[in-house]
Amino acid sequence: MARDDSMYWNPIMETLPREKLQQLQIRKFKRIFEWAYNNSPFYRNLYKAAGIEPGDIKTYEDIKKVPKTDKGMLRDVQSRPPFPYGDMLAVPLNQVTEFRQTSGTTGTPVYQADTWQDWDWWAECWAYILYAQGYRDTDRFFVPFGYNIFVAFWAAHYAAEKLGCEVVPGGVLDTEARVMKMQELKCTAFGATPTYVLGMADTARKIGIDPRSIGIQKITCAGEPGASIPTTKKRIEDAWGAKVYDHIGATEIGAWSYMCLAQKGLHVNEGMFLVEIEDTETGEIIDTPMKNGKMVITAFDRIGKPCIRFDSKDVIRWADYDCECGRTFRIIDGGVVGRADDITKVKGVLLAPTAIEEVVRSFSELSDEYEVVVTKKGDIDDIMLKIEIRPGFESQQPDILNRLKDQLRVKTNLGYKIEVHPYESLPRYALKAKRFKDLRGDH
């Protein structure tokens, strides 16, 4: 059957045979390594200390010898000039046109410098995402995001413009006004965190608007794993009558992966990024499908503050299936399945918070919000799940709780205390939700 090249943003890049793609990756890795070595004092010192020079990079095996970076290093360099980025910067400060920062949920924020070329690159990476998800110049794309210091959907905005979409900035509007504006303008698509997408549907219903009636055809999610958790994705698709696509990116990395129309896992944009999955115990690079490890990632073309072999702590796994879309980019299964620093032992059992979300969101009788609190009483861990029951289902509470406890035990191998809270009393989130609270201190 003839390949339909109109479904790709770049049919040459996205269907490059694997062996050619790998050659391209090695060439591009060498190029960014050389750039950083020659222009960033931090990287030059790091590589000189390891005894590695640009000429040493010839194969994937050579890449594995390149020292990794991590968020702690990104924070440390900020104490050195030039302010506020530090000596990881690889361009003169007057070439920096964009400031963003991480949310700081795991510590001091990291300040991110981008040149105009980097900013163009951000939009380019997002163009791959949106085009793969069916965005075209006939779409009216609503961006219900606060346009602030966090990168969030900034680059999606610029990418949608690049595609020729009509972009409606939802800026400072509150949720109610955003829903009404989407209805008024007959928007066809929008993007937000899964939590906020669900919250918008709730708000719409409260003001008498059926979200399904607005005419949204596709929703691009980011910032949380929800759109790759089947039960959460289904909940969103049912609420809006739209297709939901996941995307993963990060301030200090870029927009590195996307779900395509087939909605099977997420393609890594291997023309722009090198993703390595590292075994957390042995440190070996994993090529075996369906084996979890933490991601080490390189952005090949980000020059202002290069991202080379960055240990993101995101836990991912290669898929054991191909995608019918024809892209040769590898697929990660289930998105980011956890964070190396989130996956924690409770009562001696390894627990990924996403597993709890998958169970909770499979209960249509429960609201979209929940919270998990882990405490320690003496030497014993205690895990509490706080939930809300939707109006109309209160009388079924004993049955719901029994089934919920059973499912949680099956999926996570743990027993939970469950606390039922009044509907809409648990915290709501517009950006990244903080539903997992480990209060055990140093455990």
Add this chain to the structure above:
Amino acid sequence: MATEYKVSEMAAKIAEIRKLADELDSMCGGIQAVKKNIVRLLSSTKMLELNVSDIKDFV
């Protein structure tokens, strides 16, 4: 059968765009209205290079 793309020819044209932009930059006499727009032109050119020129040796 996938479409045959003229990757090398496109890459050559992109190289010409970069060369012309560099020449324009060197002859603009520091006019900011030219210089700063060339920064943008070169950024767009770079995106063309990432999408086409970088791949030309592999197709």
